[in-house]
Amino acid sequence: MQAQAPAVQSKSLFRSDAMQRLLAFGALIVLFIVFSLLSPNFLQFDNIVGILLATSVNGILALGVTFVIISGGIDLSVGTVMTLSAVMTGVFITMWGLPIPLGILAGLGTGALCGLVNGTVISRMKIPPFIATLGMFYISRGLALIFSGLKPVYFNDTPIFRDLAMGSILGAIIPGFDIPNAVLIMFGAALVAAFILNRTVLGRYTFAIGSNEEATRLSGVNVAFWKTSIYALCSAFAGLGGVVIASRLNSAQPALGAGYELDAIAAAVIGGTSLSGGEGTILGTVIGAFLISTLTNGLRILSVPQEWQIVVTGCILILAVFLDILRRRQR
Amino acid sequence: MKSLKFVAVLASLVAILGLLAACSPAQQAAVQQAAPTAAAAAKAVAPTVAAAAAAKTGDMYIPVISKGFQHQFWQAVKQGSEKAAKDLGVRITFEGPESESQVDKQIEMLQAAIDKKPAAICFAALDSKAAIPLLEKAKAANIPVIGFDSGVDSDIVKTTAATDNIAAAAAAADKMAALIGNEGEIAVIVHDQTSRTGIDRRDGFVNRIKEKYPNIKIVDIQYGGGDQLKSTDLAKAILQARPNLKGFFGANEGSIIGVLNAVKELKKEGKVVVIGYDSGKQQIDAIKAGTEAGAITQDPIGIGYKCVEAAVKAVKGETLPKTIDTGFHWYDKTNIDSDQIKPLLYN
Structure with missing residues (x-):
């Protein structure tokens, strides 16, 4: 039983996987063509780098959220956990003068710890994920303000920290090809996420819990343990997002982050992750995140009034989920 | 069938974008x-x-x-x-x-x-x-x-x-002192403690009171994020805790509307001198009605x-x-409709 369920899952997964990739990727290509035709300023190296950079933080958050959503849960705290992680990185590096690698670990650790709390509250205290993570949304938001002393923490004494996200290793290898490291970090994180989701026990149980939690539990899996791990993993990605955003802005902004969880969830859902659990891919999520930032950037380049930009983003989100429903019906 | 629907949805996506672009062909x-x-x-x-x-x-x-x-x-x-x-x-x-x-x-x-x-x-x-x-x-x-x-x-x-927000907030402090007779308890609601305008207006106001008016005591400074509802709750709590409060300064539009709501809900109209910042319909109405003594307006x-x-x-x-x-300008009931002030106020 335990071995069977995941096997069936991964077979159907493969099919939906290929289809969804095609759809979301098709939409992304269409957007690129439309924007390129409408403005000569869209398809330019600097602007494409801008889009990639704008995707990086949301993409990293969305990677973690993908795990939680596949497991049938939701995480509303990723945005503010990201902020708290950024602040803790700032506290370690700037306030306490500790080495940069320790600061990065502090960011990741803060994230993982928040996730551990989320997972424990959800799986042991039986509080619904929506409420548990909403609680964490407030807690981490408040703690970010407290630890930062209510003002941004700047990394001015450690100029090298900024290079973590904004330097360009690629640019050093290939002159002129200055793609910021933040983008590489996102792709690296995506590879790690894909590996965990597709090749490890944690990934297999993520799908199993999302498809049928009760059956998974009855087949002898320690659901509480794995669920906690999933939330910890999700928040660890949020922690990584925090380190990247801190490096990008050269500061930890304590008031930032509320609302970012929705962008991350949108990216995962546009990428074909099913909100009812059991389905989703990392590649889909990455494409979903790109779709959102390409849309935002393109509309800006076209000087579409801002209020309309928001409306269009909403329409695209609904359209994307509608595509997903169409696909389901046909199966 | 499958691909047909897909094409249809994609087409509508393109249509939305096309429409938007068409909205501003001249701009393009x-x-x-x-x-x-x-x-x-x-x-x-x-x-x-x-x-x-x-x-x-x-x-x-x-x-x-x-x-x-x-x-x-x-x-x-x-x-x-x-x-x-x-x-x-x-x-x-x-x-x-x-x-x-x-x-x-x-x-x-x-x-x-x-x-x-x-x-x-x-x-x-x-x-x-x-x-x-x-x-x-x-x-x-x-x-x-x-x-x-x-x-x-x-x-x-x-x-x-x-x-110059520091100078503008100091001018508000002078007006406050004059209106409450240079003595008593006052409180301040600021939009936030991290932004430049928040810091400048708070410091401009607080420092002027401290330097020039030793008999005026600022009993509370709270931050409402510029959110009207949050500022209302904060102001209400302050008013209830300090029955002798003589004046209230709100450092931006959201903050002052919170103060006005609180004064109204606790039926303290006219008992507390309220001084605001910026404009907006609610604030203008309150000044005309006399519940707010006046405000500093920038020139947005x-x-x-x-x-x-x-x-x-x-x-x-x-x-x-x-x-x-x-x-910046001080405006109250007397000059709110003047040629100098009226164009600076927004509804």
């Missing part, structure tokens, strides 16, 4: 024309050549990136910059993040604005330090940057069009107008002062 054409001209102007080595090329302001494009876009105050700034654009024959766009904490979103807007190869950029930084690398990029591309409102804390900007329309005007001057190569003071 203008962007496409403006881009090469601006680039040519930027590349021209001799400044006189650049000035001559840019003197035809008809195809000059200036993006204005503010700290917000949906609040009344920013809409008034937008109105001012649009007026300047019309008067000077340039084209502008106006945008800003949805909340004043979204530093990264604003950076992305700045990035996109630079990619559009504009003649100049007007920018009110949420966090100057975070924007510096992009501003350096603008500088390298010969795009002059004009700061406005809280401005940009860097010498890359040619000039900054802004209100002037801020918008002067920053675009300075941008045009910068493109033409004219020298600019380091700062452009856009001024």
Whole structure:
């Protein structure tokens, strides 16, 4: 039983996987063509780098959220956990003068710890994920303000920290090809996420819990343990997002982050992750995140009034989920 | 069947975008024309050549990136910059993040604005330090940057069009002291403790009271995020805790509306001297009705107008002062409809 369920899952997964990739990727290509035709300023190296950079933080958050959503849960705290992680990185590096690698670990650790709390509250205290993570949304938001002393923490004494996200290793290898490291970090994180989701026990149980939690539990899996791990993993990605955003802005902004969880969830859902659990891919999520930032950037380049930009983003989100429903019906 | 539906949905997606683009065909054409001209102007080595090329302001494009876009105050700034654009024959766009904490979103807007190869950029930084690398990029591309409102804390900007918030809040403190007879307890609600305007207005007010009015005691300073509801709750709590409170200062529109709501809900109209900042319909009505003694208004329309005007001057190569003071005014029941004040107030 335990071995069977995941096997069936991964077979159907493969099919939906290929289809969804095609759809979301098709939409992304269409957007690129439309924007390129409408403005000569869209398809330019600097602007494409801008889009990639704008995707990086949301993409990293969305990677973690993908795990939680596949497991049938939701995480509303990723945005503010990201902020708290950024602040803790700032506290370690700037306030306490500790080495940069320790600061990065502090960011990741803060994230993982928040996730551990989320997972424990959800799986042991039986509080619904929506409420548990909403609680964490407030807690981490408040703690970010407290630890930062209510003002941004700047990394001015450690100029090298900024290079973590904004330097360009690629640019050093290939002159002129200055793609910021933040983008590489996102792709690296995506590879790690894909590996965990597709090749490890944690990934297999993520799908199993999302498809049928009760059956998974009855087949002898320690659901509480794995669920906690999933939330910890999700928040660890949020922690990584925090380190990247801190490096990008050269500061930890304590008031930032509320609302970012929705962008991350949108990216995962546009990428074909099913909100009812059991389905989703990392590649889909990455494409979903790109779709959102390409849309935002393109509309800006076209000087579409801002209020309309928001409306269009909403329409695209609904359209994307509608595509997903169409696909389901046909199966 | 499957692919048919897919095509249909994609087509509707394209249609939405097409519609949006069609909404502003003139703008599109203008962007496409403006881009090469601006680039040519930027590349021209001799400044006189650049000035001559840019003197035809008809195809000059200036993006204005503010700290917000949906609040009344920013809409008034937008109105001012649009007026300047019309008067000077340039084209502008106006945008800003949805909340004043979204530093990264604003950076992305700045990035996109630079990619559009504009003649100049007007920018009110949420966090100057975070924007510096992009501003350096603008500088390298010969795009002059004009700061406005809280401005940009860097010498890359040619000039900054802004209100002197410290002086303005100190003027509010003087009015407060006069109205409560130079003694008693007062409280303050500020929008936030991290932004430049929040800090300047709080310090401008508090320091003036401390320096000049030893018999006035500031019993509480609270932060409501500029959120009307939160500020209402805060103000109510303060009023209930301090029955002897004689005056209340709200440091921005959201804060003062919170104070007004609290005074009204606790039926303390007329018993507490309320002094506000900025304008907005609710505040104007309260001043006319007498529940609010008066307020400091900045000149948001002037801020918008002067920053675009300075941008045009910068493109033409004219020298600019380091700062452009856009001024502030005290207004109350007596002068609210005067020619001097009325144009500065927004509903």
